[in-house]
Amino acid sequence: MHLLAQDLVNGILAGGILAVVALGFSLVWGIMNIINLAHGAFIMLGAYVTWQLFTSFHLDPFLSLPVSFVVLFALGYLIQRHLINWVARAPVLTTFLITFGLSLLIVNVALLIWTGDTRGVTTAYSGSNFTVAGITVPWAKLYTLLAALIITAVLYVWLHRSKTGRAIRATSMDIGAAQLAGVRVTQIFAIVYGLGAGLAGVAGTLISLSYSLNPSMGQPFLIKGFVVCVLGGLGSVEGALVGGLVYGIVEAFASQIDLTIGTQHISGTGLQDAVALVVLLIVLMVRPTGIMGRATA
Amino acid sequence: MPVASTGAALRRIGLGGITGNRTALFIALGLMVLLLLVPMVLPGYQTLFRTTLVFVALAYGWNIIGGYTGYVSFGNMVFFGLGTYCAALLSARGVDNLFADVALAVIVNAAFAAIIGFPVLRLKGHYFGIATLGTALAVTDIVGNLDVFGGTGGLALKQVDEAHFSIYYYAAWLVAAGAIAITFLVARSKLGYAFVAIRENEDAAAVLGISATKYKIIAWAISAAIAGAAGAVYARGNGFVDPSIAFAEDFNVYPIVMTILGGTGTVAGPFVGALILSAVNETLGHTFLKLHSLFFGAVIVLVVLLLPRGLVWLIGLRGGMRTWLKSLEQYKA
Numbered sequence: 001m002h003l004l005a006q007d008l009v010n011g012i013l014a015g016g017i018l019a020v021v022a023l024g025f026s027l028v029w030g031i032m033n034i035i036n037l038a039h040g041a042f043i044m045l046g047a048y049v050t051w052q053l054f055t056s057f058h059l060d061p062f063l064s065l066p067v068s069f070v071v072l073f074a075l076g077y078l079i080q081r082h083l084i085n086w087v088a089r090a091p092v093l094t095t096f097l098i099t100f101g102l103s104l105l106i107v108n109v110a111l112l113i114w115t116g117d118t119r120g121v122t123t124a125y126s127g128s129n130f131t132v133a134g135i136t137v138p139w140a141k142l143y144t145l146l147a148a149l150i151i152t153a154v155l156y157v158w159l160h161r162s163k164t165g166r167a168i169r170a171t172s173m174d175i176g177a178a179q180l181a182g183v184r185v186t187q188i189f190a191i192v193y194g195l196g197a198g199l200a201g202v203a204g205t206l207i208s209l210s211y212s213l214n215p216s217m218g219q220p221f222l223i224k225g226f227v228v229c230v231l232g233g234l235g236s237v238e239g240a241l242v243g244g245l246v247y248g249i250v251e252a253f254a255s256q257i258d259l260t261i262g263t264q265h266i267s268g269t270g271l272q273d274a275v276a277l278v279v280l281l282i283v284l285m286v287r288p289t290g291i292m293g294r295a296t297a
Numbered sequence: 298m299p300v301a302s303t304g305a306a307l308r309r310i311g312l313g314g315i316t317g318n319r320t321a322l323f324i325a326l327g328l329m330v331l332l333l334l335v336p337m338v339l340p341g342y343q344t345l346f347r348t349t350l351v352f353v354a355l356a357y358g359w360n361i362i363g364g365y366t367g368y369v370s371f372g373n374m375v376f377f378g379l380g381t382y383c384a385a386l387l388s389a390r391g392v393d394n395l396f397a398d399v400a401l402a403v404i405v406n407a408a409f410a411a412i413i414g415f416p417v418l419r420l421k422g423h424y425f426g427i428a429t430l431g432t433a434l435a436v437t438d439i440v441g442n443l444d445v446f447g448g449t450g451g452l453a454l455k456q457v458d459e460a461h462f463s464i465y466y467y468a469a470w471l472v473a474a475g476a477i478a479i480t481f482l483v484a485r486s487k488l489g490y491a492f493v494a495i496r497e498n499e500d501a502a503a504v505l506g507i508s509a510t511k512y513k514i515i516a517w518a519i520s521a522a523i524a525g526a527a528g529a530v531y532a533r534g535n536g537f538v539d540p541s542i543a544f545a546e547d548f549n550v551y552p553i554v555m556t557i558l559g560g561t562g563t564v565a566g567p568f569v570g571a572l573i574l575s576a577v578n579e580t581l582g583h584t585f586l587k588l589h590s591l592f593f594g595a596v597i598v599l600v601v602l603l604l605p606r607g608l609v610w611l612i613g614l615r616g617g618m619r620t621w622l623k624s625l626e627q628y629k630a
Contacts, residue, residue: 035426083598090605090628092422093369097557100550101597108591219546223434230427274438277431284428285416 006135007252013137015248016145017206019152021221022228022240024199030235031172031192033092034084037099039225040218041106042072042197046204047121047213048114054121061121061209062143068201076197080190088189103218110215119213126209140209147206149241151199156237168192172235227280250279315493316484317563321609325565328572329477333470336463343466344534349575350469351531355552356559356567357476358523363553364561365489366516367496368418371549372429375436376406376521378543380528382440385452385538393455395468398529406525407518414514421499433549441540451539454532465534472526473568481564483519492516493562558600560607569608 021043028036046068053059053067079102080088087094129138159165170178171188179185207221224247232243254275316322335346355377363369380402387398417428440446457464483489491512494502503509532538551574552567559570577596581589604611605628611621 083602085629086602086625087605087628093363093553093557093561094601094605094628096369097554098598098601100554101594101601104590104594105598106594108588108594112588112591223430226427227431230424274435274442277435277438280431281416281428281435284420284424284431 002134003256004253005133007256008249009135009137011249011252012245013141013145013248014252015245016141016148017203017210017244018221018224018228018247019241019244020148020199020203020206021225022232022244023152023155023237024196024203025222025225026229026232026235026240027199027237028193028196029229031168032088032189034088034095034099034193035092036193036196037096037222038079038103038106039099039196039200040222041103041110042076042200042218043204043207043221044110044213044215044218045075045106046072046201047208047217048110048119048204049201050205050208051119051121051213054123061123061205062147065147065202065205068205069198072201072204073194073198075194077190077194079197080193081186084193085186085189088186107215107218114215116214121208121213123209138210144206144209147202148244151202152237152241155199159237164188164191227277231280231283246279250275315489316481317560317565318609318612321560321563321565321569321612322481324612325477325568329474329568333467336466340463343463345575345579347466347469347534348531349571350466350473351527352551352555352575353473353568353571354469354476354527355524355548356555356571357473357480358520358527359552360480360556360561360563360567361483361492361523362516362520364556364563364566365484365492365496366513367492368513368516369422369426369553370429370517370520371426371553372431372433373520373524373552374544374546374549375429375433376410376524377528377531377548378437378440378540379406379409380525381532381535381538381543382446382452382528383525384529384532385447385454386445388454388533389452395464395530395533398533399468399472399526402525402529403522406521410518410521411514414517415510418510418513418517433544437540437544440544447539449540451537451542453537454535456533456536465530468530469527469534472523472530475526476523477564477568479519479523480567484564488512488515496562554597558597558607560609563607563609566607566609573608 021039024042025036025039028034028039049068049071050061050064053064054061059067083102084095084098087098123140125139125143129136131137159169167178167183167188168191170181170183171185171192175185178188203221204218207217211217228243228247229240230243231247232239232241332346332350336343339346355373358376359370359373362373383402383405384398387393387401413432417425417432420428441449446452456462483492491502491507494505494507495509495512499509528543532543535542552571555570555574556567557570558574559568560566578589578593581592600608603625605624
């Protein structure tokens with residue numbers, strides 16, 4: 001029982017990061033119909049911005065959150081405005097390919113700047129944790145989860161209350177109608193892509209607290225973000241949060257599987273991803289629009 | 298406005314019929330015949346070209362489901378991987394015959410694709426893509442954890458001696474040529490028209506009496522069989538298989554990039570794309586050791602911006618510069 005509770009807590013803590021990873025990916029995919037393969041590269045850049053600020057100026061990672069958001073937002077905005085915008089309405093494969101190329105470019109530029117060495121952000125509270133009812137909780141991961149919840153809430157409110165947020169949601173419903181109502185779609189697309197990149201940067205900062213850094217670190221998070229975003233429902237902010245938590249918990253429980261069939265020993269640690277993906281497949285079969293998704297064409 | 302991709306509309310702007318532009322097809326076939334000479338003329342490049350041919354076959358496999366049927370699969374590496382393991386398991390049981398390898402890979406993969414196709418192909422668009430990716434990653438994990446498949450340690454395959462090594466090259470050539478031939482024949486048959494109908498509008502196709510589920514499963518089984526055959530010949534030539542080789546991300550992403558680069562839903566496209574991408578990759582790799590992936594990324598970005606419909610499109614383009622410049626604007630937001 002105690003072990004189960006610990007797994008549940010671990011899963012929720014890991015899920016918070018996954019939720020932020022999926023948030024930006026989901027927005028770009030849901031609103032612009034672009035599968036942004038550069039998302040993993042943006043996550044990596046965010047983590048390196050934090051690392052650079054931490055090693056050069058001893059800036060606390062949580063204080064560098066706004067910096068990585070702004071830097072990545074600007075980068076994403078420019079990329080959308082001047083590159084992707086040319087093929088923004090092309091079939092999804094075209095944008096898929098261009099973001100794949102961008103991802104290669106960014107990762108390799110990062111390799112030139114920061115080399116392939118593994119780096120880490122080690123703060124005063126990195127190794128410390130506290131125990132409640134026999135369950136160990138690392139402070140860094142708890143702060144990360146709180147940050148994830150706050151970011152999700154702010155984004156949700158902004159999308160629903162602000163003028164730009166409404167314009168974004170209108171664009172995602174019907175581009176033509178939004179244009180007729182005076183929404184500048186090119187501008188909105190650039191903001192959304194910038195937002196996606198900025199959120200990836202924030203995710204990178206949060207990741208840098210608990211994981212080590214190297215230029216190809218974004219890849220596994222990209223794939224998980226992919227799954228979480230479908231699990232929760234495409235383009236839905238609350239869906240990304242729910243999807244991230246569900247994925248984190250399923251993954252944590254899956255790591256405890258320990259089976260012996262005949263002479264074949266199966267341990268859960270190797271099958272973590274497999275179990276999580278089978279859950280994804282089941283969700284897709286039963287509820288193809290995701291847990292929180294709406295039924296749309 | 299996106300151009301309606303019906304045969305007549307495609308022909309009018311120089312894209313050719315359901316098989317794509319004819320000139321491009323002849324160029325591709327000519328180059329394919331020239332590739333037969335590699336073991337004799339450029340023996341030093343044999344391994345490079347063998348890998349290229351494997352990628353050609355993989356690109357054609359993907360083109361059937363992703364290009365013609367319009368169901369973008371992110372999981373075709375699973376069929377490649379299972380193909381490599383078919384050959385490895387046969388070798389472990391003392392069967393060392395390339396034909397047996399390919400036959401087993403084709404049967405196993407077509408069956409596997411048909412079985413998982415029933416639930417997975419019910420999904421559309423992005424959801425299909427993510428489900429295929431999920432299947433691929435799950436199978437990778439499972440194979441890596443089972444002793445039968447040698448676990449993460451992998452399996453070695455028995456190979457022929459050095460003097461006869463080019464047999465693996467010709468095997469890869471045959472599989473690639475077979476993939477081109479199958480694509481050509483399928484595209485011109487009733488199957489091909491059913492696939493394109495599903496791609497353009499699945500509901501309308503269903504109204505016309507095309508059983509979408511049936512044809513989607515056929516498309517996926519063909520796609521899987523081709524990828525499996527490619528995997529089997531690759532494994533024999535490589536002499537060793539483990540999960541990181543069999544289910545390498547490269548075998549998933551590169552065939553997709555190659556097909557899009559050449560032109561999806563054409564017979565010549567995947568070949569042209571695979572050849573150019575391999576050549577670019579190889580040249581850049583030799584010239585700028587550290588920078589080659591960077592340049593590779595830049596090349597992809599430029600090609601997408603300048604040739605959004607793929608290279609084959611450029612070969613058959615009518616109207617010269619002006620049509621081309623106009624086409625650059627067509628997808629702008």
